[in-house]
Amino acid sequence: MKQTNDRVDRYLRTVHKLGTPCYIYDGDIIKRQYSRLKEALPRCEILYSLRANPHPDVVYLLRNVGAGADVFSEGELERALRAGILAHNISFAGPGKTEDELRMAIGTEVAAIAVESIQELELLNALARQMGTQAHITLRIGTGKFGIDEEQLPEFLSQYQKCTNVIFDGLHFSTHAVPLDAQDLLAKFNHNLEFAQRIQREAGRPFKIINLGGGFCIPMFPGEKALDLTVFKDFAPHKMFPQTRFFIEAGRYLTGPAGVYIAKVLYTKKSRDTEYIIIDGGMHQNAFACGLYAKTAPRNFDIRILNKINAKPERTYSIAGPLCTSFDTLARDIQLPEVVPGDLICVLNSGAYGFSMSPLDFGSRQRPREILLSKS
Template sequence: MSGADLATALVAEHFEVAGGELVIGGVPVSELARRFGTPFFAYDAGVMRRSYRALHEALDGFAAIHYSVKANPAVPVIGLFLSEGAGVEIASIGEYRRARAAGAAPEQILFAGPGKRRAELEEAVAGGIGEIHVESFEELERLEAIGTALGRTIAVALRINPVAAAQGGAMRMGGKPSPFGFDEEDLGEVLAALGGCPQLRLAGLHLFAGTQVLDAGVLLAQWEHGLKLAREVARQVGQPLATLDLGGGLGIPYFQGDRSLDLGALAAGIPALARSVPPGTRVVVEPGRFLAGPAGVYVMAVNASKRSRGQSFVVTDGGMHHHLAASGNLGQVIKRDYPIIAPTRLGGPAGPPVSVVGPLCTPLDTLGRTVTLPPLGVDELVAVLQSGAYGPTASPGGFLSHPAAAELLVEDGVASPLPR
């Protein structure tokens, strides 16, 4: 599938088109640009809801869903997933505060992260938290001291860095030296240390083997490994675990050759996994990108179209300072293009390939290297799809002091600016 084919497929799968124009949450993209200016991120609430419901159906009878706030921490976005029935997973006290502001009850929140500071842990424990996922011996000691000082028993899960056989995905989180969690082979030592912490109660395990997984078989194998480990730990401690957090990692297609995660294939493997869940254990998955990513569109206006030594460039008013991931500078080794469209010229004749670049004084500010678009004039629109996750908050917004991009949540014809 070419980049253009992927973009066409994504538009058809997730959005409406009227008169050759992209419609986001019931509002034509040109109207959003007129009302709010460019650049902006628009998040289609309906797409988010459909993504959640499709995954919920695929996992029915097996796992609950906790939205991973890091993907898009806007309070209304968190609130949207809470309204659908999700819990939340956080990785900082700032995300904890956002989750509570969105209406999350303390017991709905899971707190992971390899470097939690004492003040963060104190605030979360004092305010109430479902579980804290412990990732180091120092964190065990910190939490034990906090529990003693506050007179509380704290529910903890042990984050495990799984063995190599369980890894997978575009960014592998396990099976190698890692700052995340305890190595699986050291689990006995960790359980012994936890046994010496009377203020801490072992509630569960957390495994996260990889991210951006597009193969249902890889996910099912990782989850099967997690279930096996949960049964073994339950045997060692003499009681079932209350929770097993299997992590996130569900991917979305960004690049030429990517295929969407097959939820049908995932659902087909769920009954066998569900039968092996230990009695009394609640299984959790914590996707973020999968739920929020497809709903987002980053919209820019053309500032200039030019040629240099045989190469054509479209220069826009947006760039990597708003959307670092789309520039390829957030983890890509070989930079590839996100799906890019001319959102008011859909279905129109394409011109020769162009590079789409932003306004920053650096060659790193390139959002598309070989993009097929109609010939575009000044003030016409260019849009990057799959932009609902890891957008503004994962980008160097202060670089060169350009204005921030607006963020909009759009649903049923109403566009609501998100608070900064």
């Protein structure tokens, strides 16, 4: 409880300085999340998926604790390198890499360029030849637009034989966003390792890299439990592949729980049976919390009144922002203490895909400030 109150005090002081709306990221929570993952999977190198939250201070902090980077664009690669992440610890994936992006990935000598189609393999080979070098690749196994289907492997391998400027270093699996079930994730990892063993035999030499992908979720809604990472205690991929580097990718697990989005209450009003809270932020700044990417009906994020943290919920509200669309609804029928103008709405679990996945220019409003706090 004391820790919570300390944190709330720090957030209140920060909001006082920054104004609203704003995002506050707690560096101590990011470090804790990184340590949890690293302790659970000590044989794996953790690559931070920058799209979750590419704020330079966040990337720099993660680099300082030891993370590499999983990047999907020139912009993410630049941010990772600027934060001091070594190219040797970067994997560059994405089904639509441009020629410029491929040249940049070859030129900076990232650890792995994840090839996602046969055409991309051919282009990469041609670019590496023009640049007088060899490109180190992993093959991304996936479905749909991500990677290539398992069945297309023979075609890839036969095409690869003709590519003298590409070195096939291993596989990259598209595991991500499974429900909160670590057993399920472990089973996928084990299945993929067995698959990799078979392909390694066909490739005829030990893989340098196996990227197991991600899938490390966090509890977002009432009733959801945190991933039980103890299930990985006997996970020993190095026993099967003694000469291989293992990558895992994590975005939301590292930064999601570390971020809050804070907006100020401008007005309250009643329409028919619904009491509305109108705030100075909304969907343009936190589309994720508004449920824009929800596969089913949107659910309310965990929302508190920052300046009334210990008050009991006693009223039912809907929370909406200032935009000209009803998508701009942050919560529906949520229980909160009584709210008045000036109160501070605080949306938890907003450290991943909050700022980075929002249509920030919609409505031509000012962008929310972002700040990383860290005690240590």
